[in-house]
Every structure is written in structure tokens, then in C-alpha cells.
Amino acid sequence: MVHLLKVCEETMLQFVLLVSVVAGVYLLLNKTLFRRSRCRGNLPMAGKTVVITGGNGGIGKATALGLARRGARVIMGCRNQSTADAAILEIQQETGSTDVVYRRLDLASLTSVRDFAENLLKTEPRIDLLINNAGLVGDGRTEDGFGIQFGVNHLGHFMLTVLLLDKLKESPAARVITVSSMAHRWGNVDFQVLSQTRDLGTGSYSWQFFAAYCNSKLCNVLFTRELSRRLRGTSVSCFCLHPGVIRTELARNISLWQKVIVEPISRLFFLSPEEGAQTTLHCALQEGLEELSGSYFCCCGEQEPAPHAKDDKAALRLWEESERFCGLA
């Protein structure tokens, strides 16, 4: 009897211990990796024009909605007109804005990027905010033969930004915001591989293309750093950010067994797209961020990026290689 009681007690103890460890881990994750934050910036948006890439879904749609709600004209650069039109309708219904428009942009084609930019330069009297938001995890090549993640996540946005820069400089206080990721911490840029393969990683399967994704997100941080250097003394500032770990379509192309692992964690922890838009909105709407131009943000605040993301030599070299790839040099 005494023995049985003791076993019972031990089991109870183990159970309580287990529950507290699980609760502790849950709380810890909620305060770190899955932390929520809210944009408190209030810069006026009426009369301003925003260009956002990939506004048809995920974080981009929530960002476009937030800016339309504050009265901005929003131009959605998307490759899929049907999903873009659906997103625009939803944004109009939710915000009452009638100034959200679709323009065709496929970042996996430098010709498309050029057409999109030229169209904007011809038709838009002003551009105040460029949000390089689109991105993908996946395998393949762009129209111009670049690795798809390098091509879309970095190079297409690089070219778009460079082509719109003079127009942005005409705005009294323009910003360029690039959605990077904490994944940049695991990235590296191997310039030899880049010149040989027009890609940031070799191979195509699972972790290899995840590595290439991390590398492309490191490019986003290096690009922002070099851009801020080139923009010193102008009215344009630039920022990059990690949006949080967000429930979106980003991982649509991962394998089934990976989905089986990710899905339950996603349901338990991942933030909503609206929560995922907060740091982008912070970079767009917070007053007085100009002196932090070139910085990396997370959870609506400045954060240190990885040390190798502050390598100015690599940032300059990436810029020059990218110019050459785009025929802008």
C-alpha cells in the first residue's frame, strides 16, 4: 500500500514536471521566436503612393491592407492577376479604399521587372514607399537563368529598386523596405559559385534549396546596407526586416513529410499574416527612423543582424555583381 502510494506520487511528480517543462518551453518560444509586436507608427499616408511586390497573399496582402487603410495609394506588383484582383477586392471591402491597383510584375523575369518599372515611371506622379516583399522557397530557374530564389528574392528586387530610385528621390521622404528573414543568419554568399552557376547554392533538394533561401535572405540584408550607403544625403532611407514566423503560403513547395512536421507546429505557434505585417508597417509608418537607414528590424524594433550581414565589402561586391547581371553596370 505504501509502495503503491509512492509510485503514485512519483508519477504525479513526473507529470507535473512534464507539464511545467512544456508550459515553460511554450512561454519561452512565445517570447522569442514567436513573439508578437504591434506597429505604433503614425506617419500620414494620404496622398502617398506605395509600391509593394507580392501583395496578393500572405504578409504582403496584410501590409497592403494596413497602408490602404491609412489612405495610401497602393500599387500591387504581382504575377498572378486573378489572385491580385481577389486581394484588391478584399482590401477595398475591408478598408473602403478605391485606390489599390494591380500592375503585372514577374520578378523571375528581368524584362518584366523593367516593363513594370518603366510603366510606373511613366504613369505615377510620385512614389513614396517601395516594399520589396515577394519571396519564395523553391527550386528552379528564372527566365534569365538565375537560381529562382536568388533571382526573385534578391536580383529582381535589386533591379526594381535601382530603376525606381530617381523617382523615390523626388519624394520628400521616401523609404525602401525589403522583407528579409532571420534565415539570413544561416546564409552565406559565395561569389565564385555565384559567377559560375548564377545561383547561390548547388543541388536542388530540400536542405540545399533551404540553404539557397537563407543565402538569398542574406542578400536582402547586404543589399539594404549598401543601398543606405549610396543613399546618404538623399531623402530616401531604407530598411530590411524579419517579419516573424508567419502562417502563409511560403512553404507551399516543401515535401509532404516536411509538411507533416511543420503543420502542427505552425498551427500551435505561427503568427497570422496580419501580425506578420507589423514590422513592415513599423518601417513604413514610424516617425524618425531616417537615422537608422540601412538597419535590420524585427518585432517592430531595430535588431543586430548576423555579423557576416554587416560585411561592407561583400555588400559592395554583391551590388556590383547584381548590376552586371541586370545589365545596369
Ligand SMILES: NC(=O)c1ccc[n+]([C@@H]2O[C@H](COP(=O)([O-])OP(=O)(O)OC[C@H]3O[C@@H](n4cnc5c(N)ncnc54)[C@H](OP(=O)(O)O)[C@@H]3O)[C@@H](O)[C@H]2O)c1
Ligand atoms: N512566412 C514566414 O514565416 C516568413 C519568415 C521570414 C521571412 N518571410 C518573407 O516574407 C515575404 C513574404 O512571404 P509570405 O510568408 O507572405 O509568403 P507567401 O504567402 O508565399 O507570399 C509570397 C508572395 O511573393 C509572391 N511571389 C513569388 N514569386 C514571385 C514572382 N516571381 N513575381 C512576383 N511575385 C512573386 C507570391 O505571389 P504568387 O501568389 O503569385 O506566388 C506571393 O504574393 C517573403 O520575402 C519571405 O521570404 C516570411
Ligand SMILES: *[C@@H]1O[C@H](CO)[C@@H](O)[C@H](O)[C@H]1NC(C)=O
Ligand atoms: C493564379 O492563382 C490561381 C489560384 O491559386 C491558380 O489557379 C492559377 O494557376 C495562377 N495563375 C498563374 C498564371 O500562375
Ligand SMILES: *[C@@H]1O[C@H](CO)[C@@H](O)[C@H](O)[C@H]1NC(C)=O
Ligand atoms: C513547386 O512544385 C511544383 C510541382 O512539383 C513545380 O512544378 C514548381 O516549379 C515548384 N515551384 C517552385 C518555385 O519551386
